[in-house]
Amino acid sequence: MMDVDLRKLPRHIAVIMDGNGRWARKHAMGRISGHKKGAEAVRITVRTCREIGIKVLTLYAFSTENWLRPDNEVQALMHLLEEYLRSELHEMLENGIRLTTIGDTEALKEPFKGILRETMAKTSHNREMTLNLALSYGGRDEIIAAIQKLVQDVHSGKLQPQEISKDLFPNYLYTTGLPDPDLLIRTSGEYRISNFLLWQSAYTEFYFTDVLWPDFNREELFRAIAEFQRRERRFGLTSDQIQEEQTS
Numbered sequence: 001m002m003d004v005d006l007r008k009l010p011r012h013i014a015v016i017m018d019g020n021g022r023w024a025r026k027h028a029m030g031r032i033s034g035h036k037k038g039a040e041a042v043r044i045t046v047r048t049c050r051e052i053g054i055k056v057l058t059l060y061a062f063s064t065e066n067w068l069r070p071d072n073e074v075q076a077l078m079h080l081l082e083e084y085l086r087s088e089l090h091e092m093l094e095n096g097i098r099l100t101t102i103g104d105t106e107a108l109k110e111p112f113k114g115i116l117r118e119t120m121a122k123t124s125h126n127r128e129m130t131l132n133l134a135l136s137y138g139g140r141d142e143i144i145a146a147i148q149k150l151v152q153d154v155h156s157g158k159l160q161p162q163e164i165s166k167d168l169f170p171n172y173l174y175t176t177g178l179p180d181p182d183l184l185i186r187t188s189g190e191y192r193i194s195n196f197l198l199w200q201s202a203y204t205e206f207y208f209t210d211v212l213w214p215d216f217n218r219e220e221l222f223r224a225i226a227e228f229q230r231r232e233r234r235f236g237l238t239s240d241q242i243q244e245e246q247t248s
């Protein structure tokens with residue numbers, strides 16, 4: 001399995017799945033065919049993560065900006081997501097995968113919204129892995145929504161302003177309860193965060209690859225994890241401090 005050390009896996013992997021459109025153009029196909037192939041890469045990635053023991057996988061499936069794409073593309077993406085949930089439910093139950101979402105999911109439309117809710121309810125007891133889909137998600141919107149809830153709690157007297165801290169704040173984010181991502185993968189040669197997990201990625205290792213998302217597979221995932229494992233995560237400490245921590 002390439003150079004992957006199964007004892008030092010990232011706990012949480014987040015992925016910006018980019019390049020479906022370019023993949024389609026490269027193969028002289030329509031954009032939607034690229035998304036279809038992209039959904040296949042999602043299946044492969046989820047299976048592989050579950051198999052090797054990744055605890056949380058967050059996929060950027062639909063951003064707040066994606067609503068501005070042509071109607072037929074938005075609809076096709078929703079349809080693919082719906083199809084994905086329908087076809088994978090059995091496997092999620094069998095493999096202990098819990099489905100969660102982050103984002104303004106109220107903005108999603110029926111029937112997808114209903115199926116999403118149902119899949120989350122049916123898998124909520126699963127503990128092996130969390131598949132977390134970012135849907136109608138934007139990092140800045142998430143932070144603003146958190147502040148609104150926080151201010152409400154201050155107004156109602158539930159929270160004192162001096163209790164607000166960097167440890168408390170994440171409880172108001174969509175990701176509450178999930179660990180921060182250790183590794184963030186972005187495909188298709190773009191070097192941007194694009195409004196993804198802004199607060200949560202403060203100490204995340206970033207891995208960029210030119211591979212287009214529909215071509216992403218087991219081998220590419222192992223490559224990303226192996227690279228993550230070669231890096232030294234210092235969280236602002238010195239190398240000596242880290243070595244001391246590891247040996248103590």
Ligand code: FPP
Nearest residue numbers: 017018019020021022035038039042061084
């Ligand atoms: C980026 O490619 C990809 C998206 C906007 C959507 C991601 C969706 C999928 C991979 C398919 C369905 C997902 C699941 C979870 C089953 P792009 O269209 O921006 O590519 P481009 O930049 O090359 O045009």
